[in-house]
Amino acid sequence: MPEGSSPPMGQSLLFLTDEQLRKGIEAMFFAYRGFTADPDRILAQKSYGRAHHRAIHFIHRSPGTTVNNLLSILGVTKQSLNRVLRTLIEDGLVASTVGTRDKRERHLHLTETGAALERELSDAQRDRMRAAYRAAGPAAVAGFRQVLEAMMDDETRHHYEAMKEKTE
Amino acid sequence: MPEGSSPPMGQSLLFLTDEQLRKGIEAMFFAYRGFTADPDRILAQKSYGRAHHRAIHFIHRSPGTTVNNLLSILGVTKQSLNRVLRTLIEDGLVASTVGTRDKRERHLHLTETGAALERELSDAQRDRMRAAYRAAGPAAVAGFRQVLEAMMDDETRHHYEAMKEKTE
């Protein structure tokens, strides 16, 4: 493993060793499993998948969002999103209404049923997140968020920042 | 971060509000995309996928590991892993040798070619992780790891801890 910074590194750079970075990578991998585990269990019972969860989550966050906007947030193709969206609309979890200003657009909202599922899913996911936050403490949480934000692609971070500001 | 000066709840619990938890959830979602983006690009060129990356990573970490052991680390079915493993073996990236003590087992090692790909992938992933770590600083990194560890399932954390101790 050829690594540039070998000899006289300051103590403060210890966290940049390949070993430390590898641990971070593995932590990210294993933690993401836990992160999705609880919603996945709920979704499996209702024969939905993670893709449905993501759509529901962001429609809840941005009620009235258009298909195109959702597309760029989720980073998938419209064909892929459409399949998921179609089943959610058929099952009555999502309402799609023609735009008033621009009739080409479809505005997406959660129905009562959709909102109920959203709550069930995010409650489960928040419970785990809350437990992790509580165990780690406020300082750790601040660091957690900082590192995650620094890890995003620039374009992705743009979406994240936009969502972030929406409710504060 | 212009937040948190208003609510009437104890300052120390501010990080446990639903709003904060939701931000953490979205940060996790968006950051994971960045986390896998660079390896994904490399893998796509060679017509491999994320599953191949994971197998290669953990075979590199635990040379001589058995299929069963790899299975429990990755958390997939043996049939799913087998498909990935078969192409890696056919392509000469992984060597599978029959166990000496127990001939039912197969011991897995990376070949030279396999090790080369592993280096390419983990270099790319480490580069991004390093940039994120550097931007966030050592204290944030410690918090990042703490929260991730607290987020894991118990069984998963067991695997993580085992890997962690392996090289320190």
Place this chain on the structure above:
DNA sequence: CTTGGAATGTCAACAAAGCTGACGTATTGT
């Protein structure tokens, strides 16, 4: 020693969810 069950790994077939490409329709804006 034999034999039946458990463990390990392989093959086959199917499902979820991503992708590309092509095309149709309605609407907008130049």
Place this chain on the structure above:
DNA sequence: ACAATACGTCAGCTTTGTTGACATTCCAAG
């Protein structure tokens, strides 16, 4: 009038997960 945009859909392919069936190997009870 016409090009561009937003959306939906069909067809087909890939990756990666799943279950079910099966071969091989080991071990322990009879």
